[in-house]
Amino acid sequence: MTESIVGFDEEVILTDKVRVRFAPSPTGHLHIGGARTALFNWLYSRHNKGTFILRIEDTDTTRSTDEYIEAIIEGMKWLGLDWDEGPFRQTERFDVYRSYADKLIQEGKAYYCNCSAEELEARRKEAMAKGLPLKYDGRCRNKERVQGVEDSRVQGSGSKGQGAVRFKMPQEGRTVVNDLIKGEVVFENTQLDDLIILRSDGTPTYNLTVVVDDVDMKISHIIRGDDHLNNTPKQIHIYNAFGYDIPKFAHLPMILGADKTRLSKRHGATSVMAYYEMGYLPEALMNYLVRLGWSHGDQEIFSKEELVTHFSFENVGKAAAVFNPEKLLWLNSQYIINSKPEELAELVMPFLVKAEIIDEGQALDKAWLSRAIVTLQERAKTLIELANSLRYYISEDIEYIEKAKVKFLNEKSRELLGELKDALSSVADFSMQEIEKVFHDMVEKHGIKLGALAQPVRVAITGGTESPGIYELLEIVGKEKTISRLEKAIKTAV
């Protein structure tokens, strides 16, 4: 008795297990919209201790490339969206789809269509011009087939030019989609047209493969952009034709550009890896993306763990969101501030190389680099900015910003810089505390404001007028470079 109850429970848990998938088409890089979809799938699976599957929908062999598959994987890895199964490729499963299609043909649920692409296009244009619905008229639905053609197709002999296969869509009644986000959405079946499931070259199309794979992979929840909402009733009928259970659907609102149209290159960087290159931290991008459509009260910054524990469709909004790069930049700056300097020291290395501040493979004292980074964290919004600021710590020499040079390296400051140089030269322990003492003594002696001394020094050391506090700056730059740069500034000042 007890045993059977235990067995039953396990069964329930097993069948109720959350299995979700991200199914990108490798016709481009992983972009912001796709990443958000992947993220929500990932969060839902992690929240429910389910399974996250990566499936590559590459049935459009003319547009899909291996390079893009790699690019998508690279993007997911960078964002930290790890998957449990896959990546599966649909091109490796063509036989499976074909056998499913054959089943439908044999059962009279699908049929061959001989209309050419050109004819179809012409009819579409005509319908458009007349203002009629752009729907396939079903003219091949009940056409008698030449004996033998179907047989060759069923046997997979690869006979070409015999037409595409269309799914016979029910034309009566209505279909209800119970969406986890949108609620109940009703479609009139008369609006649905007989879509092509096999092209005339025998390859399967999206609406067939998506259903077959979601069934085969036992997907429990289909989480995708709401641009797919209109496809859902059609897919439901394909599930029905095969006699399969309908999974749960959750259609995410779109991400729009500033002009409120679908996000595209026109709106700036859309590729996820472009954000890597611009010096963003993956956690910041993830945090930004999740807040596009999802919220948890007033909280803005979430750790990954918090996201996983709090995530739920109940808090996903229905309205499309405009992508706002400024808020993402702010979030990135917050993540940089809250990062461990040692971690930033690792992350900034490629950017130092790219900015030609260090050579490829050149090593830096990590402890020293970390101390330098501590002074820069709250001043850099991206890793690129961080790298650029690190320049005056790392490089042997510095270049003056013209405006700064003119304003601060002049006759008046030359005296002060000279006196400071002498004073600092005799400081044995070149620490913040000792440096500060020297500055204070000079300020007091001359009866000047600290700024009158600090700003010329800042220009001498960094070349510009913006930097961390002057004492910490000098300590980390070190005595030797400080003295040499002061000497150079004294020579420069006129």
Place this chain on the structure above:
RNA sequence: GGUCCCAUCGUCUAGUGGCCUAGGACGUGGCCCUCUCAAGGCUAAAACACGGGUUCGACUCCCGUUGGGACCGCCA
């Protein structure tokens, strides 16, 4: 054009019929802090698209209007 979705500050959002004199965040302005720049603190301006209902009471529920978006492919 047809179908579907959506509608709170410029933007992201909180709000699940009384807690709303509509809250937070980004951005913008001001002030404070201050050796510069930041960061931080305080502060200001800024929204319930409109019109009807339902209700003792609507940002919240219903209907309509308007506006926006998506889809309508032998793309996914």
